[in-house]
Amino acid sequence: MTVFIDPSRANFDAFKALPRDEPIHMLNLLRYRDQADYPEGHENAAKGWTGRRAYEEYGKTSGPIFRRVGGAMVWRGLFQTMVTGPDEERWDDGFIAQYPSAAAFLEMIKDPDYQRAVVNRTAALVDSRLVRFEPQAAGSGF
Template identity: 50%
Template sequence: MGHIDPTKEVFAQFRDNDRPGPIHMLNLVRLRKEAAYPDGRKVSGAEAYAAYGRDSGPVFERLGGRIIWQGRFELMLIGPQEERWDHCFIAEYPSVQAFVEMIRDPVYREA
């Protein structure tokens, strides 16, 4: 089971956090062999993720987002040994509000 979207309650807590300064989000991405699109399109998970990046990246950058670290998964030292990640990175947003604006942006939502 993946964890892509927060619950409404957790997102409300996040959105209402008005602390100043940037926020950092750790992203651990596992790609499916085949993407699962509601319309039934057939592409690999890697192709789908690349398309998502091409389409959502400009919105992310326009709102002040940037990747501050990325690396390659090598070993699960502490945690479930069966976990594997295809992409590992930390995204920085200038504020909670910038992240909220991004996920509400129609171009981002389409991606």
């Protein structure tokens, strides 16, 4: 089974080729490591954190940057069961983050404080998905 933590160059180039001045929603699906995997010598490496705890640290340290660029959580949930899809594809958490624009998302990930914080995300996850969506009107129909 192939796992994904960071975007491939081709996927990131496709993201950047889309409009940057429109609101976006980013679907995040997360599967945590049992034990966080920090680089040797990192300040959190010897703390014995679980992947979930390392991701909480990522949220704590990246949250101010996320909010500064106008990011907001629009939905969050805990995985229960796969209804349609591969049985082996299970997730611990999922959420949708809203950004005022793709440019805001790019501003966030280029921020030096964010780049220091993202080490916690990498240490936390064994697999993930990050999917960009164009927000549409919600309602009672499909």
